[in-house]
Amino acid sequence: MEFGVSFSVYDITVPVMVHGLNVMDDYLDHAQALERTKAFEPGRILGERLAPNMLTFGEQFSVSCNKVEAHVAKLMQHDPPAPRNTPMMYPALKRRLLETRGFLQNVQPDEISGAQSHTYELTPPIVRGWFGGEDYIRHLVLPDFFFHISIAHAILRHLGATIGKRDYLGNLTQQSGGDYS
DSSP, rough: OOOOOOOHHHHHHHHHHHHHHHHHHHHHHHHHHHHHHHHHTTTTGGOSSEEEEEEEHHHHHHHHHHHHEEEEEHHHHHHHOOOOOOSSSHHHHHHHHHHHHHHHHHHOOHHTTTTGGSSEOOOOOOOEEEEEEEHHIIIIHHHHHHHHHHHHHHHHHTOOOOOOOOHHHHHHSSTTTOOOO
C-alpha cells in the first residue's frame, strides 16, 4: 500500500531548522554546566574539537547559523548574506542563535514555495556545480544543518556530558499531534 504524503519546502526546512537551533541552544547550556561540573575554565569547551582539522564546538554554532541564513536565502531566490563572525563566547553564540531563529520565523511559506523546482549553483569548498532544488534540499541543506548539530553533540559527549538521543531530538512536546512525554 502506498500513501501520498505532501510536505512543502517550508515544512521540511524552516520549522525543522528552528527546532534544531533550539537543540543547539540547549547544547550551549549543557556545555556551561559541564564546565562548572568539571571545574573547566569558563569557555574552554567552545575551543574543543573532535579532530585537529575540524571546527571547534563554538564554531559549529557560528557556521551553522551562517549556513542556515545562506541556504534559506538561496531557497528564497535572494543573494546569501555575507557570513558573520561571532565571538566565541556563550552570550554571543546564544544571541546569534536567537537572531537566526528570528530570521527563520520571519520567512513566510510562500517566499520559498517552488524552491524545489529551481536550480542552485554551488561553489567550493563543498562542491562546484549546479543542483536541482530537490537534491539541494535533501542532499545538502538538511544534511549540512544536522551535521553541525551532530558534531556539537559528539564533542559534548566526548567531554563527558550526560546527554543522549533525547537531547539531540529536542523538546518533542512542542510538536503537533500529541503529547510525547
